[in-house]
Amino acid sequence: MKTRIIKIIKKANIRGGVGIIIATLALSFIFDGGYRVWADNLLNSVTVSNVAPTVSGVSLNAAANITLTEDTTTSVNVIATLTDTNGGADISSATATIYRSSVSGVANCTADDNQCYQVASGSCTLGSASGNDKPATCTAGIWFVADATDSAAPTFAADIWSAGVGATDAAGLKGFATNSAQSIEVNSLTALNVSASIAYGSLAPTSTSASSQTATVTTTGNRMIDVQFQAVNDMCDTTNCVGGNEITADRQQFATGSNIAWSDPVLLGATKLASTSAQTLNLTTTKPTTHVGNTSDTAQDTFWRIGIPSGQALSTYNGTTTATAVNGA
Numbered sequence: 001m002k003t004r005i006i007k008i009i010k011k012a013n014i015r016g017g018v019g020i021i022i023a024t025l026a027l028s029f030i031f032d033g034g035y036r037v038w039a040d041n042l043l044n045s046v047t048v049s050n051v052a053p054t055v056s057g058v059s060l061n062a063a064a065n066i067t068l069t070e071d072t073t074t075s076v077n078v079i080a081t082l083t084d085t086n087g088g089a090d091i092s093s094a095t096a097t098i099y100r101s102s103v104s105g106v107a108n109c110t111a112d113d114n115q116c117y118q119v120a121s122g123s124c125t126l127g128s129a130s131g132n133d134k135p136a137t138c139t140a141g142i143w144f145v146a147d148a149t150d151s152a153a154p155t156f157a158a159d160i161w162s163a164g165v166g167a168t169d170a171a172g173l174k175g176f177a178t179n180s181a182q183s184i185e186v187n188s189l190t191a192l193n194v195s196a197s198i199a200y201g202s203l204a205p206t207s208t209s210a211s212s213q214t215a216t217v218t219t220t221g222n223r224m225i226d227v228q229f230q231a232v233n234d235m236c237d238t239t240n241c242v243g244g245n246e247i248t249a250d251r252q253q254f255a256t257g258s259n260i261a262w263s264d265p266v267l268l269g270a271t272k273l274a275s276t277s278a279q280t281l282n283l284t285t286t287k288p289t290t291h292v293g294n295t296s297d298t299a300q301d302t303f304w305r306i307g308i309p310s311g312q313a314l315s316t317y318n319g320t321t322t323a324t325a326v327n328g329a
Ligand SMILES: [Ca+2]
Pocket: 050, 051, 052, 053, 084, 085, 086, 090, 169, 170, 173
């Protein structure tokens, strides 16, 4: 009691004057016999609980359809806003999945270059926290084999490609959302590479190739292909085929079989090259599903022969042939 009175006196003294000291003392003695009024401390305590983060605004490839790059990967981003009501700084990492919509497990799919890309936190960049929010950008390299889902796609036209983003806070609580408002397609990519050259060697007039030369057609997109060949020009012995001598394009033939002689009938499967129109060769390769390094593992050899006309002038003749991928049948 004494202690408290002294405290009150001190407070009163500080605040302002002798008169108040007297009044305080008087009050103290007045109430001393009945009940007491004095100051005490109340300890206020609360624990703020951890709340899981949430994810919003998931957007795949800036809302655009995805156009692949033949024989390699295409960098594709997923962005999202991660929110944690413990403050944006509580968000510690993000992950993402980019997947074809009907794949087994959807966002929990097993990684597969054709249909499912799991993006680890190391490939997700977090921006600075702003209030409760923190932006995330996750990046995947989508391989050229990724299944097409556009309207021309042979198998998965009814699908789209989706993205899911997961957020994790410092205590390990997680949130997740997908880009359910978007319909992003992976476009068909009908593409090939062909080996650079065919050298028929030295042949006499009226003779034909004794064996075939090989040109390898590699499928470098996400569609099964056939190939069309067309000569840019007849073979000639001058630059740009101005003047000089020529061997017409139709003296060359191509086939998928290696043993078809130049003089064999067309029904055996060989096709004569033309400079006036593209000739289609039916390949048996299917859609690539894997890659070896940066390269498609799906390739087929085509076999070429030439017949030299009688009366052909002694010279070296060169020609250029264009190989074009068309959707396979
Ligand atoms: Ca939290």
